[in-house]
Amino acid sequence: MEQTIVDFVKVLRTAEVKVSPAETLDVMAAIEFVGYEDRALFKNTLSMLLAKNPEEKDTFETCFEKFFTFDDVMQAPVTGGSSDDAQDSDAFEDENSGDNPQGQPGGKGSGQGSGNASEAADAEASDEETPSPTSALGQLLLQGTRSDLMVSMAEAGRAVEVNQIVVFTQKGLYTRKIMDQMGLKGLQEEITERQETADRGEQRLAGKLKRARDQLRDQVRDYVEKQFFLHADEHGKQLREELLKKVKLSNLEKRNHKDVQEIVFKMAKKLVSIHSKRRKTHKRGQLDIRKTLRHNMQYDGVFFDLKWKSVKVDRPKVMCICDVSGSVSNYSRFLLMFLYSLAEIIPKVRSFAFSSDLGEVTRLFQSSNLEDAMAKTMRDYGNGSTDYGQMLEDFKRNCMDDVDNKTTIIILGDARNNHGDPKAEILREMYEKSKRIIWLNPEPRSNWLVGDAEMKKYGPNCHQTEVCNSLTHLERVVSNLLKYAA
């Protein structure tokens, strides 16, 4: 059973539940007390020791159900229910054969008959010097209980290391491997051999074996499927995530949006946990006389523990101006998604969208979900040719008063102004007033000065200009944003 627990922990780990070896040991110790008999108790215990936040509890729930239900079948000889099951199916078979005794040409004989037949086959097999494993699988299929079959399947699975499965295309391969391990080759030979003989009984047996084999294949496929979900699903997901993080956001297809959203949330969560620790600068700054007096009263007023006025780190105040014209809209979508996922640590985000006229969309994003908000934004602001000059002018008119030395302004756009007036002097003004201006440009740096791009004029008026066209870039930018604020 220890091995089972270890396996289960492994499954949890692939499902992104962090489990330390110490916790595994704790589980072993706890099981001493609670035992395995009471399933609910067992589950509660494991849940308490292994899954340590609400999300992990959810994951744990599904993993536990998948993993231990399967185990029940595997240990069929021990548990009453499953062996009953096996008997049931036997009974079913008998019934079946009783119903159509002279049905199809390959119809099954009675249970008793089949036993005899395969025994006879056995004898013949040894006569014909077929290798012994041949009948081993055949025997197992025809005579063994279902649980025996399950056990042998699981053993074969372990032998071919089915838990190393990574992507779904490997399912076929592993099914085949397990079948081979169980002695498919021998069975195959036996079937062909029997079919070639003229004896009717032989042929009937061959047909029976064939059907049993097909059934077995289905079962094995099922088994591999389950293993895949347990072991590889997450693995494959990780692979996909890594890929999605690096791919250019404009190349993302619609069907990936959901995945990407998930990744963004995950990344945001990471950033939250890194930056939520508000640092205070101790042992520096001004002497806090009040606090020092109060604190040193317990030492009879002798000042030997000085208190300093500590500086609390401000949360950054972010204004985000996004170009939502066709070419850049995808980037804007994910930048906004990122920023709003960070609401916990940057509560004050104001967002604006423009293609020519600037409009504030802060409320929209706060009140409705991302997809709707984005769609509405696109509808309201997405049309029209980009005009950065107009955008800056609008910004100056409406929002310049709100910009102070704590504000960070992020502008996302390709700076392609259709040869209009760039009005870089307004950006200059913003530059002087704000704490930081970051310009994110999805185009590679070499294209920044080509054609109608105005980065040459805008660039010097920004504190920082960055190429930004994948999630990894986005993450870096946002992380930087938080770091500098600290």
Added chain:
Amino acid sequence: MTLDRDEHLATIEAIHTGLAGLNYISNEQIATAVFLAYHLDKPVLIEGPPGVGKTELAKSVANMLGITCIRLQCYEGLDESKAIYEWKYGKQLLYTQVLKETLGEILDGAQGLTESVAKLHEFGDVFFSEEFLEPRPLMKALKEEAGCVLLIDEVDKSDHEFESLLLEMLSDYQLSIPEIGTIKANPDRKPLVFLTSNNTREISDALKRRCLHLYIPFPDADLESQIVQARVPEVPEELRRQLVTFIQALREMDLKKVPAISETIDWAKALILLHTESLDAELVKQTLNVILKFQEDIESVSGEVQMLTNKALKGS
């Protein structure tokens, strides 16, 4: 006493009934957590939305076992001098003043600085002994011979540094004081430790690793009804079912702060004071401020009150 404690914690059912006797209705998970905490000597980290009875659990367990409950309320800036121990500086100073004379006698005849210091050393560190130590909650809990329940409330409110401070205490039930040495809990009667968190921030992995993790969600209708019955037995059954249905429906809505169990209980008490037999829309509207704590929520709900009340009445 000893027997009592073991008996109460022997099985999960015993814990169930024991807590129920104190009007704390537990579910399977809660009872299992207490059971494991006792048998594995592990602290329990309780998380969940505010008002589901996290703190209450610790208090009820202490009550059930008849041992003291030592509570440490966490807040930003809590440090070891408030949580573990502090030297009684004033007393130390006073004693040195008083003993000045004696010191003179002791040092009498000693020649030179080295000799005096050597003489002083013979008396050891009198001023840094337990006499001059002011124990704070954590240390008090360790010194409790008969065992106790230690409740560290709202850990998430404290600083990261404080969490690390707790680690030694939580994994080994001991604390190290440089001047004295290590103070250990009575090995047979280790304190039962409960930590609660409202999840305002993630607790560090190191701390989580050492704890059993218990998540208490909002209860389902059945459990909530039982809780109300236990806490406010005066409520007639009919009304109880109505108000539980109403609250459950509220939790489905998109509110800033959904009502917790404590609000349900408050509301039940309020309704009893108003001699209510059955819910009606007007009354609900007037008492809405008992269960909802934001004006925004009250406004958004008051439009739906009629509908919700009807539903609650029909459901019962």
